[in-house]
Amino acid sequence: MFGRRRREETSPAPAAEVEQAERAPERESGPWDSGEPYPERERVDLGGMRLPVDSGFEVQLNLAGDHIVGAVVLFEESALQLHAFAAPKRNGIWDDIRAELAQGVRNAGGTAEEREGPFGVELAAQVPADEAPPQPVRYIGVDGPRWFLRAVISGRAALDAGVAATLEGVVRDLVVVRGDEPMAPKEAIELRLPPEARNAVEQRAGQADVPDLNPFERGPEIAEIR
Template identity: 50%
Template sequence: MGEQEPAAPERESGPWDADEPHPNTDRIDLGGLRLPHNPDFDVRLASVGDQHVGVVVIYQDSTLQLQALAAPRSSGLWDEVKTKIRTQAKDLEEREGPFGSELVGEIKAEGGPRPARYLGIDGPRWFLLGVISGQGAFDEAISAAFVEFMQDVVVVRGDEPMAREEPIPLRRPNDQTAETEEQRPGLNPFKRGPEISEIR
């Protein structure tokens, strides 16, 4: 019997849920998130203590922070998260963007105010928050590159019970057991893989 063809995606773009049909492209596997390969982007894991809680993607002089959180089955988190963000950063305005409602403006940062753009996507039992900061918050060319990156992210929620807004766990790409490494066909040990550093 031949292998079954993967089902065609039902939407034009993601972020994708791991269980829905999505384009089968080469991605960086970080456990809870699978990120598209883009040689122009520098991808780093953000950690609190020993736990990897998010990803920072650096492009030119701008950054995209990505964090996937567990969400209730019944409702999304974005409306609630938006309200929390606006109580902390009052100089943000709400507008429509590629993923629906988003927040744009300036936030207080070390060295003075910094442009920021908050994008939230409610998925099945997960919520993905993207924060573009720096020039990319207003520069259409840079922000378009970040949006395209987010549209090809795959969120792997898993079946484990998780608390509301608990970060979906991430891991470094090489933190896989030796057994799974041996089982992967066609793995070239001499080929350089994605280089992921950490931010604490």
């Protein structure tokens, strides 16, 4: 009896359980690096970024010439703008970028102050707007392994904690795909259309007398003031 019970207690765990334990996230939330374990959920594959999607979201892409460099999530009269950049291997760059942003906002006649947020120190700003009162904007930065993520929350979510929580959840579930190619610090990690969108564009482009289809419009620009 004792021998049988001992064998049962020391029997190896099933391979699936071992693999799940090895792949369990080491942190409670992201943003995640593509090389670490992270929770599964529905995400749009944008190449350099895997963007969480949910009902009620509208996704747009930011263009710099012919290159896709950022994504915008629109939700409840709010915008979450996301850009990922290359960063040094050992040193984060958020402290420097935050200081530059704050100085730029102040030089333009706005206000900016640091405060503690769900992702660490962030910048709460009032950004001047043409023929309108200054607009509240939250600048969030996260230093990752060889990458930096900048998230900018504007609109209703900049003041409404309930709406902001939904957009903050997008940041927590975001996956950054840095890649192994050499990149200069602060160089934008380029994005691409997801496979299903590329297929739609190619199909429409091959049809005569049918205009090209771009399933994403250019997102609202929240300029980085320098």
